[in-house]
Amino acid sequence: xxxxxxxxxxxxxxxxxxxxxxxxxxxxxxxxxxxxxxxxxxxxxxxxxxxxxxxxxxxxxxxxxxxxxxxxxxxxxxxxxxxxxxxxxxxxxxxxxxxxxxxxxxxxxxxxxxxxxxxxxxxxxxxxxxxxxxxxxxxxxxxxxxxxxxxxxxxxxxxxxxxxxxxxxxxxxxxxxxxxxxxxxxxxxxxxxxxxxxxxxxxxxxxxxxxxxxxxxxxxxxxxxxxxxxxxxxxxxxxxxxxxxxxxxxxxxxxxxxxxxxxxxxxxxxxxxxxxxxxxxxxxxxxxxxxxxxxxxxxxxxxxxxxxxxxxxxxxxxxxxxxxxxxxxxxxxxxxxxxxxxxxxxxxxxxxxxxxxxxxxxxxx
Amino acid sequence: xxxxxxxxxxxxxxxxxxxxxxxxxxxxxxxxxxxxxxxxxxxxxxxxxxxxxxxxxxxxxxxxxxxxxxxxxxxxxxxxxxxxxxxxxxxxxxxxxxxxxxxxxxxxxxxxxxxxxxxxxxxxxxxxxxxxxxxxxxxxxxxxxxxxxxxxxxxxxxxxxxxxxxxxxxxxxxxxxxxxxxxxxxxxxxxxxxxxxxxxxxxxxxxxxxxxxxxxxxxxxxxxxxxxxxxxxxxxxxxxxxxxxxxxxxxxxxxxxxxxxxxxxxxxxxxxxxxxxxxxxxxxxxxxxxxxxxxxxxxxxxxxxxxxxxxxxxx
Numbered sequence: 251x252x253x254x255x256x257x258x259x260x261x262x263x264x265x266x267x268x269x270x271x272x273x274x275x276x277x278x279x280x281x282x283x284x285x286x287x288x289x290x291x292x293x294x295x296x297x298x299x300x301x302x303x304x305x306x307x308x309x310x311x312x313x314x315x316x317x318x319x320x321x322x323x324x325x326x327x328x329x330x331x332x333x334x335x336x337x338x339x340x341x342x343x344x345x346x347x348x349x350x351x352x353x354x355x356x357x358x359x360x361x362x363x364x365x366x367x368x369x370x371x372x373x374x375x376x377x378x379x380x381x382x383x384x385x386x387x388x389x390x391x392x393x394x395x396x397x398x399x400x401x402x403x404x405x406x407x408x409x410x411x412x413x414x415x416x417x418x419x420x421x422x423x424x425x426x427x428x429x430x431x432x433x434x435x436x437x438x439x440x441x442x443x444x445x446x447x448x449x450x451x452x453x454x455x456x457x458x459x460x461x462x463x464x465x466x467x468x469x470x471x472x473x474x475x476x477x478x479x480x481x482x483x484x485x486x487x488x489x490x491x492x493x494x495x496x497x498x499x500x501x502x503x504x505x506x507x508x509x510x511x512x513x514x515x516x517x518x519x520x521x522x523x524x525x526x527x528x529x530x531x532x533x534x535x536x537x538x539x540x541x542x543x544x545x546x547x548x549x550x551x552x553x554x555x556x557x558x559x560x561x562x563x564x565x566x567x568x569x570x571x572x573x574x575x576x577x578x579x580x581x582x583x584x585x586x587x588x589x590x591x592x593x594x595x596x597x598x599x600x601x602x603x604x605x606x607x608x609x610x611x612x613x614x615x
Numbered sequence: 616x617x618x619x620x621x622x623x624x625x626x627x628x629x630x631x632x633x634x635x636x637x638x639x640x641x642x643x644x645x646x647x648x649x650x651x652x653x654x655x656x657x658x659x660x661x662x663x664x665x666x667x668x669x670x671x672x673x674x675x676x677x678x679x680x681x682x683x684x685x686x687x688x689x690x691x692x693x694x695x696x697x698x699x700x701x702x703x704x705x706x707x708x709x710x711x712x713x714x715x716x717x718x719x720x721x722x723x724x725x726x727x728x729x730x731x732x733x734x735x736x737x738x739x740x741x742x743x744x745x746x747x748x749x750x751x752x753x754x755x756x757x758x759x760x761x762x763x764x765x766x767x768x769x770x771x772x773x774x775x776x777x778x779x780x781x782x783x784x785x786x787x788x789x790x791x792x793x794x795x796x797x798x799x800x801x802x803x804x805x806x807x808x809x810x811x812x813x814x815x816x817x818x819x820x821x822x823x824x825x826x827x828x829x830x831x832x833x834x835x836x837x838x839x840x841x842x843x844x845x846x847x848x849x850x851x852x853x854x855x856x857x858x859x860x861x862x863x864x865x866x867x868x869x870x871x872x873x874x875x876x877x878x879x880x881x882x883x884x885x886x887x888x889x890x891x892x893x894x895x896x897x898x899x900x901x902x903x904x905x906x907x908x909x910x911x912x913x914x915x916x917x918x919x920x921x922x923x924x925x926x927x928x929x930x
């Protein structure tokens with residue numbers, strides 16, 4: 251056991267002192283999460299800004315303003331009408347709400363006799379369908395309340411809101427397991443590079459002149475990568491949870507099991523590369539050739555269902571598809587691409603296949 | 616501290632009989648035989664590609680031979696390399712060090728591979744003059760320091776037999792001297808060493824006995840004195856090549872046993888120096904010239920190699 255542990259420590263030291271390896275395995279996935287997270291959560295469910303144009307200036311219009319301002323995720327900016335429309339054209343505000351002169355008086359007189367309703371003008375951009383619908387929802391909510399108050403009756407029906415987790419994921423909760431899968435893939439595939447470098451520098455040959463056994467050598471490499479994989483998993487989940495509030499719903503043993511299975515599968519792919527790459531440069535080139543299609547065609551950034559048919563076919567045969575899909579299923583739910591057992595079976599099969607190829611073709615010297 | 620002489624009474628650390636190894640059409644090792652006695656420094660001397668490294672790697676248990684006997688410390692190196700490895704120390708031709716580990720870390724790592732330990736890591740660092748570099752990563756070491764570390768790594772298990780493959784190749788003269796001191800120190804302790812080299816001087820300084828290897832065969836073996844004495848009761852007469860003077864008439868001169876060429880010089884090995892020079896002067900005059908830079912000297916190991924192979928041994 252002592253040689254295995256010492257060699258694992260030596261591998262971790264070498265890894266930690268290799269800036270390129272540290273960047274690709276630890277910084278790169280985090281950069282992806284932070285970058286995409288920032289882009290796609292910025293406009294999503296965050297604050298809507300409406301321009302508020304009050305031409306009335308009565309107590310009633312001020313009260314209406316308070317009702318709007320009190321809504322969650324709504325922010326009002328007080329503007330003159332011309333400025334408000336200019337701000338909207340600039341994209342600074344999502345809609346312009348104009349309270350007409352005489353709003354307060356009309357409201358006060360409303361109970362007396364039937365008369366046409368007073369008009370609140372709402373400017374929206376019809377090309378932005380979602381935003382427009384969203385704006386109308388807020389306006390309807392507030393005006394409905396005002397109408398009820400004026401008519402002097404309480405509400406006849408009220409909703410009681412309960413939460414049910416839907417199958418559709420927010421982009422960031424889709425992204426976090428995907429990036430974890432990508433990071434584990436890279437960690438595994440990159441196993442080829444130091445291995446080939448060690449062979450090229452005759453370190454493997456030197457080790458084989460000692461009583462160290464080959465299983466200890468391979469075991470220490472795998473052990474070191476598994477430890478790093480666990481570290482990566484913790485960091486990525488923590489950043490997802492702390493920065494983007496991504497809740498992990500799955501069981502820890504299930505997540506850990508998939509992380510380990512996925513890591514082993516891609517480490518063995520790294521050994522396959524090491525079996526065919528003669529030089530460190532060749533290993534570098536081959537890892538790039540392998541990792542980029544995996545990264546972009548396995549549904550890492552966009553659901554496979556939204557990809558064109560041809561690429562869907564490609565995604566179906568890439569092992570990372572099944573690791574990322576499996577991780578999403580056990581971490582955040584969502585619509586599965588394939589049943590979990592299929593994901594596990596594909597990864598296990600891929601692991602066995604790569605192991606067999608590496609065992610057949612890998613040369614120690 | 617030092618590994619005891621072994622080979623159950625035979626006093627032999629290594630016995631090689633008719634060893635062969637072929638790569639495709641190339642006979643890398645072509646039926647060689649030699650013995651290394653416990654406690655001696657034995658050298659395999661030969662040019663690059665002579666088959667020295669292949670031979671050593673078979674004896675280290677790193678390669679299987681095709682045929683022949685390779686008995687090391689009474690163990691069949693082909694059949695039981697795992698029994699052999701704990702008892703030998705190895706420094707490969709290239710230093711083969713983890714580039715991002717420090718000197719101390721590499722030594723500690725290699726110690727962890729063995730049950731038996733000799734000197735502590737600290738003692739090895741002191742002894743191999745690596746104290747200033749103990750916390751430096753190995754990629755920052757000079758060529759000489761790397762080689763000293765490689766030899767130190769070969770000693771972590773206090774081995775009975777040490778293999779040093781071209782330990783000074785590529786080193787500057789000062790670094791080479793410093794490594795020689797290390798090997799001479801090991802020799803004084805009575806440790807058995809098999810070293811390969813293509814430097815004559817190195818073989819002369821370090822080895823008790825040696826074998827000259829070329830094209831996968833051993834041409835001669837013995838002590839430096841024996842090798843020189845066996846071939847040369849004679850002296851070497853050297854002079855610059857003379858145009859129009861062929862080898863044949865030179866070989867026919869009085870006392871000449873062989874003719875060789877080296878760096879534009881002709882070397883005549885002769886038992887009869889006055890007779891040879893007299894004949895040479897006459898032959899040169901007949902060719903319309905006279906021998907320039909004429910020297911006469913006692914033959915060296917270099918001459919033995921030259922006489923055996925017709926080639927000079929150079930880097």
